[in-house]
Amino acid sequence: MNIIQFQLFENTVQVSMTLFRNAIQCVVSDTKKFGSVLTAECEKMGEDENIYDVKTKFGSREIVEYEYFARKIIEEMYNSKRIVQEMQKKYQTQEKQFNIFLGKKLLLFISLNDRENIQKNKAIIEEITANLTNLI
Numbered sequence: 001m002n003i004i005q006f007q008l009f010e011n012t013v014q015v016s017m018t019l020f021r022n023a024i025q026c027v028v029s030d031t032k033k034f035g036s037v038l039t040a041e042c043e044k045m046g047e048d049e050n051i052y053d054v055k056t057k058f059g060s061r062e063i064v065e066y067e068y069f070a071r072k073i074i075e076e077m078y079n080s081k082r083i084v085q086e087m088q089k090k091y092q093t094q095e096k097q098f099n100i101f102l103g104k105k106l107l108l109f110i111s112l113n114d115r116e117n118i119q120k121n122k123a124i125i126e127e128i129t130a131n132l133t134n135l136i
Contacts, residue, residue: 015027017131024105025107028128030113031112039070063115065116076129083099086133
């Protein structure tokens with residue numbers, strides 16, 4: 001189990017990511033609460049075709065920003081050439097489809113006070129996706 005933690009926006013937003021055998025748990029909060037719980041899964045239909053399934057398990061189902069977070073993170077997990085390149089380098093292989101995140105689901109615990117702040121949301125997502133390779 002690998003764990004990484006970091007803080008954003010002058011330590012007001014805490015992010016914790018944990019890699020498990022079958023899932024990645026991501027906690028994003030500026031309220032010191034778990035808030036809503038979402039799951040995101042990806043089913044590969046072809047080489048370049050994926051079906052994403054994002055569900056709110058607990059919390060308000062009307063918060064579309066949280067579903068956007070989950071969707072962007074799972075897309076990065078499954079489609080990022082950067083992740084494949086990092087894994088190829090770390091494990092010294094040239095296998096094109098080498099991605100440790102394939103087959104894993106995302107468990108997202110998220111609670112943000114200012115969830116409609118688009119710039120803040122983009123910055124948080126960028127940091128999360130940039131730090132995914134640190135879980136490897």
